[in-house]
Each structure stands twice: as structure tokens, then as C-alpha cells.
Amino acid sequence: MVTPLIELRDVSVGYRHRPVFTHLSLSIDEGRFAGIVGPTGSGKTTLLNTVLGTVRPHAGEVLIGGRPLGRSRPGEVGYVPQLETVDWSFPVTVEQVILMGLYVNRRRLPWPSREERRRVAQIAEELGISTCLSHHIRNISGGQQQRAFLARALINHPRLLVLDEPTSGVDIKTQHDVLHLLHQLNRQGITILLTTHDLNAVAAHLPWVICFNQGVIAEGPPREVFTPEVLSRTYGGELAVFDHQGHLLIAHATTGS
Amino acid sequence: MLDTLLEPFAFEFFRNGLWAALMVGALCGMIGVFIVLRGMSYIGHGLSHAAFGGAVLGYTLNVNFYLGAVIVAFVAALLIHQLSKDGKIKSDAAIGIVTTAIFALGVALISRVRQFTQSFEAALFGNILGVTTTDLWVIAAVLTVAAVGLLLFYRPLLFSTFDRDAAAVFGIPTERLQMGFSLVLALAIIASMNIVGVTMIAAALIIPASTARLLSDSFSAMLIISTLLGALLGVSGLYASYHFDAASGATIVLFGAAAFLVALIYTRIRERLTMHEHLHYHGDVAHAHPHTHDGEHAHTHDGPLTPAKGRTGGTTALADAKYEKLP
Numbered sequence: 001m002v003t004p005l006i007e008l009r010d011v012s013v014g015y016r017h018r019p020v021f022t023h024l025s026l027s028i029d030e031g032r033f034a035g036i037v038g039p040t041g042s043g044k045t046t047l048l049n050t051v052l053g054t055v056r057p058h059a060g061e062v063l064i065g066g067r068p069l070g071r072s073r074p075g076e077v078g079y080v081p082q083l084e085t086v087d088w089s090f091p092v093t094v095e096q097v098i099l100m101g102l103y104v105n106r107r108r109l110p111w112p113s114r115e116e117r118r119r120v121a122q123i124a125e126e127l128g129i130s131t132c133l134s135h136h137i138r139n140i141s142g143g144q145q146q147r148a149f150l151a152r153a154l155i156n157h158p159r160l161l162v163l164d165e166p167t168s169g170v171d172i173k174t175q176h177d178v179l180h181l182l183h184q185l186n187r188q189g190i191t192i193l194l195t196t197h198d199l200n201a202v203a204a205h206l207p208w209v210i211c212f213n214q215g216v217i218a219e220g221p222p223r224e225v226f227t228p229e230v231l232s233r234t235y236g237g238e239l240a241v242f243d244h245q246g247h248l249l250i251a252h253a254t255t256g257s
Numbered sequence: 258m259l260d261t262l263l264e265p266f267a268f269e270f271f272r273n274g275l276w277a278a279l280m281v282g283a284l285c286g287m288i289g290v291f292i293v294l295r296g297m298s299y300i301g302h303g304l305s306h307a308a309f310g311g312a313v314l315g316y317t318l319n320v321n322f323y324l325g326a327v328i329v330a331f332v333a334a335l336l337i338h339q340l341s342k343d344g345k346i347k348s349d350a351a352i353g354i355v356t357t358a359i360f361a362l363g364v365a366l367i368s369r370v371r372q373f374t375q376s377f378e379a380a381l382f383g384n385i386l387g388v389t390t391t392d393l394w395v396i397a398a399v400l401t402v403a404a405v406g407l408l409l410f411y412r413p414l415l416f417s418t419f420d421r422d423a424a425a426v427f428g429i430p431t432e433r434l435q436m437g438f439s440l441v442l443a444l445a446i447i448a449s450m451n452i453v454g455v456t457m458i459a460a461a462l463i464i465p466a467s468t469a470r471l472l473s474d475s476f477s478a479m480l481i482i483s484t485l486l487g488a489l490l491g492v493s494g495l496y497a498s499y500h501f502d503a504a505s506g507a508t509i510v511l512f513g514a515a516a517f518l519v520a521l522i523y524t525r526i527r528e529r530l531t532m533h534e535h536l537h538y539h540g541d542v543a544h545a546h547p548h549t550h551d552g553e554h555a556h557t558h559d560g561p562l563t564p565a566k567g568r569t570g571g572t573t574a575l576a577d578a579k580y581e582k583l584p
């Protein structure tokens with residue numbers, strides 16, 4: 001039986017008494033690879049932060065693996081921030097960024113132990129970024145940057161991986177590579193929750209989509225969820241859905257006419 | 258000649274001042290790294306003014322000078338943090354409002370009770386020649402607290418300075434860490450106040466760290482360079498101020514500015530000399546931009562150097578070339 005890994009029960013979240021969403025109930029099964037889509041300001045990042053525990057709900061309950069937030073094993077939830085929010089001029093190398101993932105282990109000494117270095121080398125190898133471990137984070141490609149932060153999240157063997165807009169700020173090829181990599185991770189049993197603005201990437205790559213606008217509008221496989229009706233309720237405007245040789249394509253209705 | 262050079266060492270006030278400048282320089286250099294990397298350079302300027310206001314307030318209320326200054330500076334730091342947290346008030350504005358208000362309170366109090374104007378002049382402009390043994394012990398204690406704190410909390414500090422939100426997700430107590438850092442910063446400012454002066458502390462905090470950033474791309478190296486440079490600037494600045502007969506705080510800051518300038522020129526020249534531009538590869542990524550071949554941008558020059566899509570190397574080729582898969 002599949003059990004929900006993430007469970008939000010009647011959760012209300014807001015900043016300074018301005019609610020972002022209220023009475024939200026949502027559960028995400030273990031093993032899902034789910035994408036949250038919705039317009040800017042609809043609360044996608046806020047939803048992720050609620051799951052991560054960095055935003056505290058006014059009301060309701062958030063359970064991860066059946067336990068209240070904050071009681072989970074350190075590193076059980078992996079997080080990859082939006083690349084645009086990273087301070088690229090900060091003086092750290094790829095290796096040091098990955099090492100930060102191990103800071104959950106509360107070792108006091110500043111320098112890494114031999115075991116820690118071994119684990120960093122191993123995860124870097126798995127993600128194909130061994131060659132740039134000693135590079136400054138500014139001096140690697142967008143795809144490698146994405147993988148460096150992915151490695152930091154994966155080094156603790158998380159059950160859940162949360163990514164905020166992994167498809168933005170990188171070109172279409174890197175976007176494809178990243179989603180492909182996430183697929184592999186998902187097949188190894190990691191539950192993945194991400195946000196994105198790219199409906200076509202969701203349609204092409206993701207098995208599960210959640211249309212979100214201050215609440216869940218609809219969820220399910222993209223083929224079932226992406227209907228003009230649901231999309232118009234999520235985004236307000238008119239969006240057209242095409243079937244192009246078995247691939248789902250979403251476009252502005254105006255561009256279609 | 259040698260006699261002239263060694264002359265100041267004969268005076269105890271000078272030796273005390275030298276120790277103070279050494280420790281304060283190192284302390285400010287060390288702490289400054291976190292301030293510069295967080296983009297909060299203005300905080301030193303602000304908190305030192307708040308501390309001055311606190312000192313005057315403490316004096317007026319008959320509380321210990323140090324105690325009043327530390328408490329007020331710490332409270333100011335917390336206030337700034339709270340005010341700027343939700344993003345509507347930016348941190349530079351929060352610093353400006355909170356600390357200037359407290360400074361103004363100090364100035365107002367001084368102007369009412371004119372008789373102690375003189376003793377606070379030292380705090381404003383620094384009077385290293387009046388350093389007492391008690392001052393030295395206070396500075397040494399603060400330096401020890403800061404160094405031990407840094408050693409024990411190096412990892413969480415590094416992570417939360419780099420990316421506070423992500424650090425929180427990884428279980429690092431970022432709020433408590435921020436409070437601890439604010440407290441140490443307040444202590445450091447009070448320890449430095451009589452040496453470099455309220456008006457110069459900001460520079461003592463920022464210059465060594467910024468210079469170190471120019472010279473290094475590694476966090477740990479930056480910390481070490483900044484600490485050593487701070488100490489060196491403190492000692493040499495103070496020594497020079499004796500011979501030039503100039504204010505010690507100002508001389509230390511001028512030496513720092515000169516060091517920064519030298520580092521800037523050095524890095525620019527080094528870049529010019531070693532930088533060139535052509536299409537090159539990192540693994541399967543090919544791109545072209547001006548770069549040097551040291552350390553992190555190392556690549557070999559063998560292999561095909563034919564630019565993608567028939568373009569010659571140059572930054573304009575970047576967009577086209579970057580993701581060309583190579584044979």
C-alpha cells in the first residue's frame with residue numbers, strides 16, 4: 001500500500017496576516033514525482049517552504065512520513081534552492097557546497113574528515129561533476145551548478161527531494177538533462193516535489209502535476225489534468241492544449257489563432 | 258636612525274596601544290569577513306554609532322560605560338534584524354533609522370550635560386594612546402570569545418552566511434546563530450571603539466575583508482588573510498601615526514585603504530597579464546570568454562579548437578557555443 005509521505009491537513013499560511021492559502025489539505029504519496037504549476041504569486045514557493053518547515057503555518061498540521069515537521073531525521077528532506085537566489089560571487093568551491101549537506105551531522109571541526117571527503121567524491125562521481133569539485137561555483141556551467149546543489153541535497157540520502165524552479169535560469173538542454181536525472185533518482189525511490197513555470201516540460205517529463213493557485217485546482221497525470229478548463233481556472237487567461245504526435249503542447253490561445 | 262625607529266617602544270602607552278591595535282585589527286578583520294559576504298557593510302558603521310549612544314546613556318544613568326554600550330548595540334542589531342526581516346524595509350534603511358536615532362540620543366544627552374564632552378571625543382575619533390591595562394584585558398577577552406565561537410560554529414556560520422534559507426532547511430539554527438553573531442559584533446565594536454574610534458570602525462571591519470576577497474576565492478583563506486591583514490594594518494598604522502603625529506584610527510584606516518588599492522591594482526594587472534580569450538572546453542561544455550588558466554579555470558589547449566558554428570572565439574560566441582557537444 002502506498003502511504004502519503006507529505007500530508008498537509010487543513011493548513012493556512014500567510015505573511016503578516018495576509019493569507020497566501022487557507023484550509024489547504026494535500027497529500028503526496030511516497031514515490032511520486034510531482035510538479036506544482038501556477039501563476040506568479042500563487043503561493044508555490046510558500047507551499048514548498050511550508051513542507052520544508054521554513055514557513056510556519058497559522059493553522060493546521062504538516063506531516064512528513066507520518067511525523068510532525070521538525071521531528072524527521074536530519075537530511076531526510078533534501079532541498080535544492082532556485083539557482084537565481086544563489087550568491088554566485090561567494091567564495092566557495094563545488095566541493096565546499098556539497099560538504100554543506102553534511103553539516104546536518106554536527107561535526108564541529110571546520111575541515112572535512114576523510115570519510116566526509118569520500119562521501120562528497122562519491123556523490124560527485126554519481127552526478128558526473130567530479131572534474132569540477134575544486135572549481136569556484138561561478139566558473140562551471142549551469143547544468144553543473146544545478147548538479148552541485150543537487151549533490152548537496154542528495155548526500156544525506158533523502159526520502160524527499162524538494163526543488164524550487166529547477167527549470168528556470170538554465171537553457172533547454174540543461175533543463176532536459178536535469179529532469180532526466182530527477183527521473184532516475186525517482187526510480188531509485190526518492191519522492192520528488194518541484195515547482196516550475198514550464199507547462200510543456202511538465203507535460204513531457206512529469207508523471208504527476210498539481211495545478212495550484214492559492215489552493216489545489218486539480219492534480220493527476222498531465223494528460224488528465226491539463227485541460228483548457230483547469231488551466232484557465234489556474235491561470236485566469238485562455239490557454240490552448242494541443243496533441244502534437246502524441247505529445248501534449250500548451251500555448252496561449254491567442255498565439256494559436 | 259635605529260634609535261628613532263625604536264624610540265616609541267620605550268613608552269608603555271605606546272606598547273599598550275600596539276597590543277590593542279594588533280588585537281582589534283585581527284578581531285575586526287575576522288568578523289568583517291561575515292559582514293562583507295552578507296552584504297551588510299553598513300552595519301559596523303551603524304552599530305558603532307548606536308554603541309556610542311549607549312555609552313553616553315549608560316554614563317548618564319550611572320551604569321558601566323562598556324555595559325551600556327554593549328547592551329544598546331546588541332539591542333540595535335536585533336531591532337535591525339527584525340525590522341528588515343520581511344523585506345519591506347531594506348536592511349540599509351533599518352540600520353540608518355535605528356542606529357542614527359540612538360546616536361542622536363547620545364548627542365542630545367551630551368549637549369545637555371556639557372561637562373563630559375571631552376571624554377567622549379576619544380570614543381568618536383579613537384585615542385589609542387590612552388589604552389589602559391583594563392582595556393587590553395577586555396579586548397583580549399572579546400578576541401578570545403570571537404575566535405573560539407568562530408572555531409566551534411565555523412560550519413553553520415559558513416552555511417548560513419552563504420545561504421540562510423537553505424541552511425535553515427538543513428537544520429541549522431539560523432536565528433540563534435544570527436543572535437550570537439550580533440552579540441559578538443556588538444562586543445567587538447565596543448572593544449574597538451576607544452582604539453579606532455566610532456567614526457572609523459566601519460572601515461576597520463570592511464577593508465581587510467574586502468582586500469582578502471580580492472586576493473582569494475576561498476572562504477577559509479579569506480578569513481585567515483583578513484585576520485592577519487587586520488592585525489598588520491593595526492600595528493603598522495599605529496606605528497606610523499606615532500611618527501607622523503597623526504590620529505591613530507585615521508592612520509590605520511588610511512593604511513587599509515592603501516592596502517586595498519595595492520591589492521586591486523595587483524589583481525587587475527595579474528588578470529591582464531594572464532587573461533586571454535578563446536573557445537575552450539570543460540568536459541563537454543565549450544565556450545569562449547576572457548579567462549585565466551590558473552586553478553579553477555584550468556583546461557588544456559589540445560583538442561579541437563574550432564569554434565562552434567564557424568564563429569571565432571569571443572564572448573559573443575558564448576550563447577551559441579556553450580552547449581555544443583563535441584566529437
Ligand SMILES: Nc1ncnc2c1ncn2[C@@H]1O[C@H](COP(=O)(O)OP(=O)(O)OP(=O)(O)O)[C@@H](O)[C@H]1O
Nearest residue numbers: 015020038039040041042043044045046047343344
Ligand atoms: N517572505 C515574504 N514576506 C511577505 N510576503 C511574501 C513573502 N514571500 C512571498 N510573499 C507573498 O506571498 C505570495 C505568494 O508568493 P510565492 O513566492 O509563494 O509565489 P510563487 O507562486 O512561488 O511565485 P513565483 O512563481 O513568482 O515564484 C505573494 O503574494 C508574495 O508577494
Ligand SMILES: [Mg+2]
Nearest residue numbers: 044045046164
Ligand atoms: Mg516561487
